[in-house]
Amino acid sequence: xxxxxxxxxxxxxxxxxxxxxxxxxxxxxxxxxxxxxxxxxxxxxxxxxxxxxxxxxxxxxxxxxxxxxxxxxxxxxxxxxxxxxxxxxxxxxxxxxxxxxxxxxxxxxxxxxxxxxxxxxxxxxxxxxxxxxxxxxxxxxxxxxxxxx
Amino acid sequence: xxxxxxxxxxxxxxxxxxxxxxxxxxxxxxxxxxxxxxxxxxxxxxxxxxxxxxxxxxxxxxxxxxxxxxxxxxxxxxxxxxxxxxxxxxxxxxxxxxxxxxxxxxxxxxxxxxxxxxxxxxxxxxxxxxxxxxxxxxxxxxxxxxxxxxxxxxxxxxxxxxxxxxxxxxxxxxxxxxxxxxxxxxxxxxxxxxxxxxxxxxxxxxxxxxxxxxxxxxxxxxxxxxxxxxxxxxxxxxxxxxxxxxxxxxxxxxxxxxxxxxxxxxxxxxxxxxxxxxxxxxxxxxxxxxxxxxxxxxxxxxxxxxxxxxxxxxxxxxxxxxxxxxxxxxxxxxxxxxxxxxxxxxxxxxxxxxxxxxxxxxxxxxxxxxxxxxxxxxxxxxxxxxxxxxxxxxxxxxxxxxxxxxxxxxxxxxxxxxxxxxxxxxxxxxxxxxxxxxxxxxxxxxxxxxxxxxxxxxxxxxxxxxxxxxxxxxxxxxxxxxxx
Numbered sequence: 001x002x003x004x005x006x007x008x009x010x011x012x013x014x015x016x017x018x019x020x021x022x023x024x025x026x027x028x029x030x031x032x033x034x035x036x037x038x039x040x041x042x043x044x045x046x047x048x049x050x051x052x053x054x055x056x057x058x059x060x061x062x063x064x065x066x067x068x069x070x071x072x073x074x075x076x077x078x079x080x081x082x083x084x085x086x087x088x089x090x091x092x093x094x095x096x097x098x099x100x101x102x103x104x105x106x107x108x109x110x111x112x113x114x115x116x117x118x119x120x121x122x123x124x125x126x127x128x129x130x131x132x133x134x135x136x137x138x139x140x141x142x143x144x145x146x147x148x149x
Numbered sequence: 150x151x152x153x154x155x156x157x158x159x160x161x162x163x164x165x166x167x168x169x170x171x172x173x174x175x176x177x178x179x180x181x182x183x184x185x186x187x188x189x190x191x192x193x194x195x196x197x198x199x200x201x202x203x204x205x206x207x208x209x210x211x212x213x214x215x216x217x218x219x220x221x222x223x224x225x226x227x228x229x230x231x232x233x234x235x236x237x238x239x240x241x242x243x244x245x246x247x248x249x250x251x252x253x254x255x256x257x258x259x260x261x262x263x264x265x266x267x268x269x270x271x272x273x274x275x276x277x278x279x280x281x282x283x284x285x286x287x288x289x290x291x292x293x294x295x296x297x298x299x300x301x302x303x304x305x306x307x308x309x310x311x312x313x314x315x316x317x318x319x320x321x322x323x324x325x326x327x328x329x330x331x332x333x334x335x336x337x338x339x340x341x342x343x344x345x346x347x348x349x350x351x352x353x354x355x356x357x358x359x360x361x362x363x364x365x366x367x368x369x370x371x372x373x374x375x376x377x378x379x380x381x382x383x384x385x386x387x388x389x390x391x392x393x394x395x396x397x398x399x400x401x402x403x404x405x406x407x408x409x410x411x412x413x414x415x416x417x418x419x420x421x422x423x424x425x426x427x428x429x430x431x432x433x434x435x436x437x438x439x440x441x442x443x444x445x446x447x448x449x450x451x452x453x454x455x456x457x458x459x460x461x462x463x464x465x466x467x468x469x470x471x472x473x474x475x476x477x478x479x480x481x482x483x484x485x486x487x488x489x490x491x492x493x494x495x496x497x498x499x500x501x502x503x504x505x506x507x508x509x510x511x512x513x514x515x516x517x518x519x520x521x522x523x524x525x526x527x528x529x530x531x532x533x534x535x536x537x538x539x540x541x542x543x544x545x546x547x548x549x550x551x552x553x554x555x556x557x558x559x560x561x562x563x564x565x566x567x568x569x570x571x572x573x574x575x576x577x578x579x580x581x582x583x584x585x586x587x588x589x590x591x592x593x594x595x596x597x598x599x600x601x602x603x604x605x606x607x608x609x610x611x612x613x614x615x616x617x618x619x620x621x622x623x624x625x626x627x628x629x630x631x632x633x
Contacts, residue, residue: 055302070169081159087212094155096212 004054012054019047027122031110037118041125048130049137050134057134057141065123067130078125083117151208153199153219156192157231157270158284160185161238163632165263174633177268179246179266182259186238189266193228193235197423200228201622207276210237216337222276225626226410226475230273230402233482236608237394238266240601244387244490247598249497252385255298262388264291269395278336278411281403282319282326291559292396292564294524295388296380307380314376325360332356338411342633345412354416360407361419368400370460371430374453379436381452382445382502386493389445393452394486398478401459405630409463409471413631431457434563444492444502444577447569448485451528454562455481458543461555468533472627473542480527480535480612487524487597487605491517495577498589504573509582513589518578523606525570527613530563535612538620 023043041135052060065072066076098110164185171177199206200223209218223231241262245251268288275281293315295309330336332352333344347352362373375395381389408415408423419425434454438447459481462474492502497512499507511518527534540563547556612619 031581070172074166074169077162078170081163081166084159084210087151093208093210094152094159095210 037121073127080120161267216340220276250386311380322363390486427460504576510582
């Protein structure tokens with residue numbers, strides 16, 4: 001795409017960061033309030049699509065974790081699968097979750113296997129759907145450049 | 150131990166992630182895939198050993214109380230189907246190591262294949278109607294990926310037909326699941342079985358009809374089978390064998406689980422309609438096969454016709470009928486997958502799937518004749534092969550219930566099936582090769598293919614010669630259906 005929109009290209013940089021931060025906020029908020037890995041992952045995908053439209057799909061792909069769409073999907077799936085194992089080790093059902101509260105001087109840090117599961121979902125959704133979206137955008141780019149590249 | 154019950158879905162899912170991670174190294178990927186499919190087979194055998202003793206293995210995810218939790222419930226029916234799924238997984242992955250029509254190896258082929266296994270495994274063991282829909286979706290999306298992955302024009306054409314017709318089925322299924330939830334307030338199978346009698350009969354009939362039609366689309370039954378022969382023949386052979394063996398059977402299983410178990414007894418008119426649908430499916434499937442010359446298309450139409458037989462068992466709505474359905478399903482998955490794999494070997498040796506362009510195998514590969522005849526005659530139902538026992542169980546019950554027309558259709562279709570199988574035998578083996586100079590290629594790499602096909606033929610022979618073990622098992626399995 002030669003005819004990139006300058007305003008979009010300039011705005012995309014701060015927006016990309018804001019959307020990703022918001023998606024992380026939604027991911028973490030999902031612990032006790034509406035939100036979570038799936039919806040957070042979808043927001044991250046929208047950030048990737050924005051970058052793909054503004055700067056091209058190759059650049060957008062390079063900005064994904066580990067520089068490719070498949071890796072976050074794989075790691076996410078494995079993380080989500082592993083998060084169910086601790087419950088299993090204690091002789092309970094798969095995906096029975098564990099939670100711990102770590103107390104620092106004045107801050108309480110809540111950790112749990114649910115969070116691990118949610119991060120897994122987040123990465124899997126981001127990787128898989130961003131992969132699809134970028135592949136579709138790439139088809140568009142080829143057509144605009146006149147035939148398959 | 151309940152953890153084992155999660156294996157049919159979790160093992161293939163984890164395998165899919167692992168073989169994706171090593172996708173740039175084909176040999177390692179193949180080795181990992183082999184190890185994972187053997188591990189799945191091991192889990193399936195362990196599960197079978199547990200349920201064969203009469204125990205139903207239940208796991209409620211996250212330790213939530215029933216009926217809120219998503220449950221996996223493994224009874225005898227589910228365990229047997231999981232085992233056959235795992236066996237097909239091993240067969241397909243091993244066959245991929247040969248050079249008989251395996252296609253160009255795409256790095257995402259194996260991950261998608263494990264996705265199909267996860268979808269089928271999850272669907273067989275889930276104890277929740279919405280979860281069943283989800284596993285159907287997992288399977289649909291992965292099968293679609295396998296169809297589209299080669300990106301040839303005919304494959305994309307096939308993918309589109311598959312997608313369009315299956316999405317219709319999926320939408321119907323989603324509507325049906327929503328309707329069931331709407332009228333009962335439950336999705337868990339056990340809770341549904343308890344809530345069903347309280348629903349107004351007319352409303353209940355409408356909801357179940359919707360559910361039945363959705364599953365019939367997935368099973369490839371008359372008149373909504375067009376997606377199956379339109380798409381299957383474009384796949385690489387081992388993938389085709391796996392999909393041909395499993396996909397329609399998941400639809401059948403869902404029908405058996407709902408009409409035969411959870412919602413049993415459903416309104417009688419549903420079983421009556423199902424019986425006529427089954428008869429029509431048998432007949433139209435076999436007639437479609439008679440017209441074709443491509444081995445894969447012939448075999449694809451025979452899937453449809455055999456689906457008819459299996460549906461007939463559900464339509465008979467008795468313990469003996471369900472036992473026949475289960476016996477038939479298990480025998481048929483092995484036989485059908487084997488026929489597709491043998492067709493791929495024929496393709497490798499003679500260079501075509503088109504029966505008009507090949508021949509001469511009887512002279513050059515005489516013992517291969519036997520290998521083909523075991524599954525081919527079993528599909529027809531010649532005694533003492535496994536198909537004979539399956540048909541005997543089915544028709545005994547049909548005659549016992551006085552269903553003369555269905556029985557006659559089933560017998561006529563058997564004869565027509567024999568015609569198709571003999572067509573393959575006469576054309577590919579008996580007749581001389583049309584090219585007088587033809588010699589089978591010397592540089593083939595068929596050892597894994599022979600191992601798989603001979604192994605599957607061995608399973609068929611085992612069922613044929615010793616049907617009692619399987620018979621006792623399926624009767625015990627059928628006896629527990631409907632007892633919620």
